[in-house]
Amino acid sequence: MIDRARVAVVGVGNNTSALVQGISYYRRTGSRVGISRPEVAGIGVGDVEVVAAFALSAGKVGRDLHEAIFAAPNNFPRIEAALDPSGVTVQRGLTGDDEIDRVAAAVRDAEVLLYSAPSGRPAIARSYAEVALAAGAAFVNTTSDPVARDPELLRRFEAAGLPLIGDDLTSQFGTSVVHHTLLRLLAERGLTLTSSYQVNLGGTEDFRNLVENPDTKHRSKVNALGSDQVQIAPLGFMPHLGSQKIAHLNLEARGWAGTEVSLDVRLKVHDPSGAAGVNIDLVRLAAGAARAGRGGYLAEAATMLKSPPGTAI
Amino acid sequence: MIDRARVAVVGVGNNTSALVQGISYYRRTGSRVGISRPEVAGIGVGDVEVVAAFALSAGKVGRDLHEAIFAAPNNFPRIEAALDPSGVTVQRGLTGDDEIDRVAAAVRDAEVLLYSAPSGRPAIARSYAEVALAAGAAFVNTTSDPVARDPELLRRFEAAGLPLIGDDLTSQFGTSVVHHTLLRLLAERGLTLTSSYQVNLGGTEDFRNLVENPDTKHRSKVNALGSDQVQIAPLGFMPHLGSQKIAHLNLEARGWAGTEVSLDVRLKVHDPSGAAGVNIDLVRLAAGAARAGRGGYLAEAATMLKSPPGTAI
Amino acid sequence: MIDRARVAVVGVGNNTSALVQGISYYRRTGSRVGISRPEVAGIGVGDVEVVAAFALSAGKVGRDLHEAIFAAPNNFPRIEAALDPSGVTVQRGLTGDDEIDRVAAAVRDAEVLLYSAPSGRPAIARSYAEVALAAGAAFVNTTSDPVARDPELLRRFEAAGLPLIGDDLTSQFGTSVVHHTLLRLLAERGLTLTSSYQVNLGGTEDFRNLVENPDTKHRSKVNALGSDQVQIAPLGFMPHLGSQKIAHLNLEARGWAGTEVSLDVRLKVHDPSGAAGVNIDLVRLAAGAARAGRGGYLAEAATMLKSPPGTAI
Amino acid sequence: MIDRARVAVVGVGNNTSALVQGISYYRRTGSRVGISRPEVAGIGVGDVEVVAAFALSAGKVGRDLHEAIFAAPNNFPRIEAALDPSGVTVQRGLTGDDEIDRVAAAVRDAEVLLYSAPSGRPAIARSYAEVALAAGAAFVNTTSDPVARDPELLRRFEAAGLPLIGDDLTSQFGTSVVHHTLLRLLAERGLTLTSSYQVNLGGTEDFRNLVENPDTKHRSKVNALGSDQVQIAPLGFMPHLGSQKIAHLNLEARGWAGTEVSLDVRLKVHDPSGAAGVNIDLVRLAAGAARAGRGGYLAEAATMLKSPPGTAI
CATH class of the missing domain: 3.30.360.10 (Dihydrodipicolinate Reductase; domain 2)
Structure with missing residues (x-):
């Protein structure tokens, strides 16, 4: 049996709600409905485990992830009628570069850091990329802020043998x-x-x-x-x-x-379903590549991204 | 300079009107708008020449092709404000197998016989395939009547070194x-x-x-x-x-x-534009293959057909 | 308190399912959503009572109305999660004129006979109008079969002081x-x-x-x-x-x-909601007029009918 | 024969192009296509005459109205293949209150001042209302700027026996x-x-x-x-x-x-057709009322306005 892919998530918005509820839905039902790739790098949809989560709003920090995903302003519908507590407490995300060490420590257990916060804060996005480098995790940037398009950052992930996937996910169907x-x-x-x-x-x-x-x-x-x-x-x-x-x-x-x-x-x-349906593939791709020691950009991700390395910033 | 591809057309309906007017339009304007393949087998859109045409209705038989394409019930719009006489007089099409020889004689000058009559008369469609065999012309069946799906007919075209393309064209954009x-x-x-x-x-x-x-x-x-x-x-x-x-x-x-x-x-x-935009490719494909001595079905035509050989009748 | 309007229904299809479930829904919730007229002739939506029902199919005859409305081929969704038995057993409808007396006897308790069978059997439709005359009930024809457009029938209802409403209901919103x-x-x-x-x-x-x-x-x-x-x-x-x-x-x-x-x-x-939303008004209109002794056609019904008296048959 | 309704137009944009070309179109063809009211106050569509026009852009001022309506950025299509010169030269519109007298003098020959400039400059709109008062013309405000909703202005038009119609025309069909x-x-x-x-x-x-x-x-x-x-x-x-x-x-x-x-x-x-189709009615309504000595707001205009007097500013 394969080890579960351990993912830390930044942002507990609708996309994370769809991702977390969907993993539960597929584990519970065994359904194949709406799944793009049953397995990526040998990892099934139900094999993904969220092991840490970060947010900033008072309504989410400090609560169990399975409660926080329903806090306002989230409005993705409740797919799973009953969700047991996840055991993961949402932690305060970083607000400046001085917190990189604190957050990196909290990510140490994860293979992949999924950056799923709102677009439009490029400096914060890059700080989380630093977190991933510090923690030895792959980084997936789902926002339109330029991270993987930064050649210097890409070189550093490559050198560290860590995958860097981005930018801006193409929805599964949008x-x-x-x-x-x-x-x-x-x-x-x-x-x-x-x-x-x-x-x-x-x-x-x-x-x-x-x-x-x-x-x-x-x-x-x-x-x-x-x-x-x-x-x-x-x-x-x-x-x-x-x-x-x-x-x-x-x-x-x-x-x-x-x-x-x-x-x-x-x-x-x-929209959040479209994001989650691609995020589930990106994190498995990143986990598989990290396990295989492949760092930097992954060409297989190209069809799932709107602005991969080389496109205009 | 390449020899013009000589085509005989069965059916002087809207699709033939669109084909004939389009050839004139592209020759006159040199435009590339709406053309799928500028050249097929080295043959340009303007290099196709209709050399014979067959119809059944009294309003079309005996008239110049450039007049007959506007006769009722045709209702494809007039694209070309002024069309010189084509010099091709529409002839009476066949109504039974006893006329195959007459029609074949009239087709003798053509490389390709384009069967563009209404769907729903399979016996007539097959008789025209016999005409093509008798006249030594390639055959293109644009109707949904089974012709190329008839394995025996296909074998005979193959043996004769004549292309047989069909059945039922997929519109260029439908x-x-x-x-x-x-x-x-x-x-x-x-x-x-x-x-x-x-x-x-x-x-x-x-x-x-x-x-x-x-x-x-x-x-x-x-x-x-x-x-x-x-x-x-x-x-x-x-x-x-x-x-x-x-x-x-x-x-x-x-x-x-x-x-x-x-x-x-x-x-x-x-609709007739969609048909003409594919017919122009099929007749050039057929002419090119005929010139190269390739008989039978042409795999390159597959994307332009709804029911190629092997699909259900 | 007003007496409930007592209605006998011919046809236990989707339209009757929507009518019966809707009456239950509005009684239970007190909601005003989707109601065209809260009261007609002083009769509220929840004041309508189905007291008899007729069908022909083996899957419906002999069953309680609240079960029969879900029998195939009915496919109107279940609006009301739980429905108590109605106490009304679906009876066999008529198949010829010799059964008018039997059916009329079963309708005697109703003020209004709502004819809600499939369109396309004009003789049956007229036989049910005879049932209504025999039973002393108003008649509402929701089908496109000509009943109220028959001047002779209309005259007889008028003479009997019984309302005759038809033909062919306009959906509440179609x-x-x-x-x-x-x-x-x-x-x-x-x-x-x-x-x-x-x-x-x-x-x-x-x-x-x-x-x-x-x-x-x-x-x-x-x-x-x-x-x-x-x-x-x-x-x-x-x-x-x-x-x-x-x-x-x-x-x-x-x-x-x-x-x-x-x-x-x-x-x-x-579709069945659109029919029920008008049927609820027509039966209340008919009951109110019957109580007031107004026979024949009711002009107030005109906007709810596609083919009222005077239009082409 | 009725006297032509004499209109001065402020704004030589698309709406004026549609109005002017349409008047020409209906005079030439006698068609009734697309006309809401053949006659208003006895005035036909072809009885409306533009006698003065005002604009600000260098490309329009000083040119004949029938040329100016095609100047950029206007992009309403050319409906009338050939338009004779109108004899009306577009004059410079006002840019401040000190020009009210100059413009009023140029409007003196008109019964109606149609304010058809872009929305969003309420002070200019009100200045043109002053022009109308000074010139003794009815005023029609087709913009969303509040003019007829100003009770003081309305009172002054009433007192002067001049119609004031507005604000913001509802398109004929938008x-x-x-x-x-x-x-x-x-x-x-x-x-x-x-x-x-x-x-x-x-x-x-x-x-x-x-x-x-x-x-x-x-x-x-x-x-x-x-x-x-x-x-x-x-x-x-x-x-x-x-x-x-x-x-x-x-x-x-x-x-x-x-x-x-x-x-x-x-x-x-x-859009400009929708505006012209209502403007033609508003100017005829205004001219008819002015001739009858009716001042102030005209209730008949209500269905043609989005924000008549009394609605929120």
């Missing part, structure tokens, strides 16, 4: 992957794109943060879609949507003899 | 390719499909024929989508749409931890 | 009412309709019946929309939808200076 | 009217709204101004929809849309027994 797939399909079939747009509406705290700090995200979107012909509307924060995201996509093109083709798409998805 | 792409995307990302449907509305004579003879088409759809979980609504014939087709697609799935994902798509496209 | 509202809005604002279509997809047994017997329904639709410019696609029977209906509507128009306007709508609704 | 109609329909049918949203995308300069100055507009929207349950997403400026607007609406509700109902709508419309 707006970007659908939009990208349809743009590529048009190109493959020989159609000529004339215009395209994308509107995203959501109700999570993460969404509210993006509304207030749109620039980083927008750059990451453009990296992901690879086309400046695509117009991206400002995000709409709609609390009533809870953890659901609704996206409206439009693609206008010209086909044979210049005749018009149009595609309109409405996508409805739980 | 409902099937979009639906198939999204179903595949869900699977690739690890989502579990729970249900899906497809509704098609159109206003062409071809569409009216399918409404009255739905079975063959439905089987071909199921071959193309590869899933019995997909429900296909009865076709809706709506004359006001002209040669446009509108499709509504829905896909419902489960993602991480069983949470719901839904996708709704509306597609609007000129 | 495709017709949305389509009609948007068509009227275009006209009110001075836009000129150029085309419009409607597609309906559903998964109930009632839907399957309509697919197999489309003509009556189509005529009723055209009565309701009042425009021959509206194209109605063939119904799509999709079992996976259960009791949900999905409709796609499109309206194309010209506005100021002939510029284009287009509207696309997707509607998702539980 | 997002608000469709959204409002569907919200009202839900309420009329007894459904209970649970949530609703609205997304607007457009490509005009007017749209860009609203994106940069969203507050006034948002208040006006809420006035128009009369519900705080409706979420309005930030506007998306998409230059490729030109003068078209695309809106996505969603309404979620509960029907009978609490079952779910959902409506999704996509609306595509030329």
Whole structure:
């Protein structure tokens, strides 16, 4: 039997709620529904164990992880009717570089540090990368803040034999992957794109943060879609949507003899589920590579990232 | 300079109108808009020449091809404001096996016989395959009637060194390719499909024929989508749409931890353009293979066909 | 306190399931959600009592009404987690005119006979109207079969001082009412309709019946929309939808200076809820009128009917 | 024969382009397509005459009105292939109160002053109201800036026997009217709204101004929809849309027994056409009332305004 992959999580938001509840759901039901890869590096979905968690808000620090994931402003639905206490108490995250040692000590038991905090605080993101280096853990950056795109950091992880995966996860199934797939399909079939747009509406705290700090995200979107012909509307924060995201996509093109083709798409998805469905793969990939002594960037992660090393910051 | 690919066309409906007008459009403008492959076997889009055409209706037989393509019930729009006479007079097509010799004589000058008549008359489709064999031309069956799926016929084309391509073309960009792409995307990302449907509305004579003879088409759809979980609504014939087709697609799935994902798509496209955009590739592929002495089925055509040899009849 | 309105129901399908469960839901919760009229003729939603029920299928006859409403092929969801036995045993409905006396005897206790069987059996519908006359009950015809449009029948109900309401209920909120509202809005604002279509997809047994017997329904639709410019696609029977209906509507128009306007709508609704939400009003209207001695057609019902007296059969 | 209604226009943007081209279109064709009211106060659509026009941009001032309406950033399409010179030269508009006399002198020949400049400059809007008072012309405020909602101004127009119509025109057919109609329909049918949203995308300069100055507009929207349950997403400026607007609406509700109902709508419309189609009525209404000596607010205008007197500023 394989050893469980030990993960420390930074951020106890909706994405962590979806990850933690999902692991419980799959252990309990044995279901394969909605799973991308049953095994990664021999590690099953139920073999992932969260061994430490960090947050900043008073409503989460000091509580058991299985309670903290339901604290406001989290609004991912309760999937698991009853969750036993996890035994993991949420600890205070770092707020400056002077705390790297304290946090690194608390991470020492983990193989992977999953950075799943809100995007938009690049200095904090890099401090956690230092935590991982200090603790000897792999680092997975799911935010759009540049970490794996920092060549110097990447070199240091490589030298330490520790995987560094990032930046900005592509959802298992979100707006970007659908939009990208349809743009590529048009190109493959020989159609000529004339215009395209994308509107995203959501109700999570993460969404509210993006509304207030749109620039980083927008750059990451453009990296992901690879086309400046695509117009991206400002995000709409709609609390009533809870953890659901609704996206409206439009693609206008010209086909044979210049005749018009149009595609309109409405996508409805739980954003945290899309994140958790990829995070579960990234942490297993990182754990497997760490066990094999492979440091630095992992090419296998490329399809799960919007802004991997080499793309614009 | 390459020799023009000489094509005889059976059926002077909307698809032939789109093909003929498109060839003129690309020759005149030099545009690359909406073209899938600028060259196939070294043959450009403007290098295709229609040298003979067959139809049955009194309004088309005996007229110049460039007039006949606008005769009722054709309703593909006029793309080319002014078309010079083509010099090709539409001839009466065959109505029984006793006319194979007559028609074959009229096809003798062509490298490829493009069978672009309405679906639903399998005996006629096979008679035209006999015409091609008799005339020494490649045969392209764009209908859902089984021709290339007939192993005996395939063997005879192979033996004669003549390409036989079919059955049932996948539109350059139609409902099937979009639906198939999204179903595949869900699977690739690890989502579990729970249900899906497809509704098609159109206003062409071809569409009216399918409404009255739905079975063959439905089987071909199921071959193309590869899933019995997909429900296909009865076709809706709506004359006001002209040669446009509108499709509504829905896909419902489960993602991480069983949470719901839904996708709704509306597609609007000129059906005859989608057909012409693939026919232009199939006839060039057939001409190139014929020139190279390759007979029988051509594997390169697989992505352009809904029911290639080996799929259910 | 008002006397409860006593209703006999013909047909124990989804619509009756929604009606019966809804009455229980509103009595239990006191909720006002989704109710069109809290009181009609002083009668509240919870004041309606089903006192007799008739069906034909072996799975329903002889069972308590609160069990029979969940028997196949019914697929309206279970709204009420626990339902006590109703005390009403489903009786065999009539299959010919020779049974009118038997059924009338069983209806004697009811003020209103609600005819909620599948559309498409006009002779049976009229026989039940005879039952109502014989039993001294008001008659409500929710099907598209012509009953209230029969002037002779209407005269007899009038003479007997018994209300006769029909034909073909407009759903509380269905495709017709949305389509009609948007068509009227275009006209009110001075836009000129150029085309419009409607597609309906559903998964109930009632839907399957309509697919197999489309003509009556189509005529009723055209009565309701009042425009021959509206194209109605063939119904799509999709079992996976259960009791949900999905409709796609499109309206194309010209506005100021002939510029284009287009509207696309997707509607998702539980058909049986839409029926129950109107049936609850019709039976209260009929009971109130019967108590007041008003016979014949009731003008107040007009907005709830697709084909009232005077429209084409 | 009726005297032509003489109108001075402030703002030579897309809305004025649509108004001016439309008047020409209807005079030339005699068409009734897309016209809300053939006659208002006996005045036909073709009886409206623009006799003066004011703008600020160098590309418009000093040019004939029929040229200026096509100057950048205007992007309403050319409806009329050929337009003769109008004989009206666009004059410099006012930039401060010291110019009221100059502009009033230039307006003296007009019965109505149509204020059709961008929203968001309330002081300028009020200055033009002073121009109208000084010139003895009726005033129509199509912007969301409060003018008719100013009780003191309204009293002065009343005293002067001059009509004052405003504020913020409801488009002949735009997002608000469709959204409002569907919200009202839900309420009329007894459904209970649970949530609703609205997304607007457009490509005009007017749209860009609203994106940069969203507050006034948002208040006006809420006035128009009369519900705080409706979420309005930030506007998306998409230059490729030109003068078209695309809106996505969603309404979620509960029907009978609490079952779910959902409506999704996509609306595509030329914003300037929607404005012109109402402006043509407002100016005729104002001219008719002025001729009849009726001053102050005109109740007949209420359905064409989002924020009439009495609503919140």
